[in-house]
Amino acid sequence: MTEQNAVSNAGILAHLSEKDRERLGEVLRRLLAQGSILGFEPGETDVYHWAYLNRALVEELAAPLSFKLFWDHQDRIVQAVPQESKFLLRLKLDATLVLLTLWYEFDTAIRDRGETPPVRLTVQQLNDSLVAKFEPLKKHLPSQTRLREILSLAARKNLLRFTPDPRPENSVIQIFSTLKRTIPFQNIEEWTKNADRYVAAAKEMQDGSAGLDETDEDDKAE
Numbered sequence: 001m002t003e004q005n006a007v008s009n010a011g012i013l014a015h016l017s018e019k020d021r022e023r024l025g026e027v028l029r030r031l032l033a034q035g036s037i038l039g040f041e042p043g044e045t046d047v048y049h050w051a052y053l054n055r056a057l058v059e060e061l062a063a064p065l066s067f068k069l070f071w072d073h074q075d076r077i078v079q080a081v082p083q084e085s086k087f088l089l090r091l092k093l094d095a096t097l098v099l100l101t102l103w104y105e106f107d108t109a110i111r112d113r114g115e116t117p118p119v120r121l122t123v124q125q126l127n128d129s130l131v132a133k134f135e136p137l138k139k140h141l142p143s144q145t146r147l148r149e150i151l152s153l154a155a156r157k158n159l160l161r162f163t164p165d166p167r168p169e170n171s172v173i174q175i176f177s178t179l180k181r182t183i184p185f186q187n188i189e190e191w192t193k194n195a196d197r198y199v200a201a202a203k204e205m206q207d208g209s210a211g212l213d214e215t216d217e218d219d220k221a222e
Helices: 003-010 018-034 042-053 053-063 094-112 123-133 135-140 146-158 178-182 187-204
Strands: 036-038 069-070 077-082 121-124 160-163 172-175
Touching: 003 094, 018 042, 018 053, 018 069, 018 077, 036 042, 036 053, 036 178, 042 053, 042 077, 042 187, 053 069, 053 077, 053 172, 094 123, 094 135, 094 146, 094 172, 094 187, 121 123, 123 146, 123 187, 135 187, 146 160
Parallel strands: none
Antiparallel strands: 036 077, 069 077, 121 172, 160 172
């Protein structure tokens, strides 16, 4: 066997121990499946710290997949943000409206009230905010069952933590800072322009659906 073949067979990760290769695989799988690693969650603490200590390697391997990594070591978060549209979340209109509203509530809490992540609100507060912001779209707002599906999806993508309650309206939502990069508005003015686009389309509808994007790859993501 030639020296060149020997190097090729060893692989580009030959310098890593078997344990480190396993941990690297776990890091990449979590980033692709969840969009981020939350080091403050008990089940992800060790994975996050390994990723942070080896961030140059993780970034090098994420780049060819068209993911840019953002590290927030103070909050122990690493987030993989897709740089190509084919990796973006494609949601039904009702899910889009929910995420837009959550973005608004998060931004308002941080910017106006000086809160720190995660931002907490109840399902009742979310529903009230949805109606207040998107009243012309009320026929497109989610039912209680559908809302729980949307929040569960967002939780799987590490955008929030959802804690159900026997009384659904009292269920608790904790919004993580990862939502701000998933919906990357620069400011509240940009959010308002985007929200107004949906409201304007609703007012122009003739048949109950024209002009509004009901695409659902539901919740097919990345």
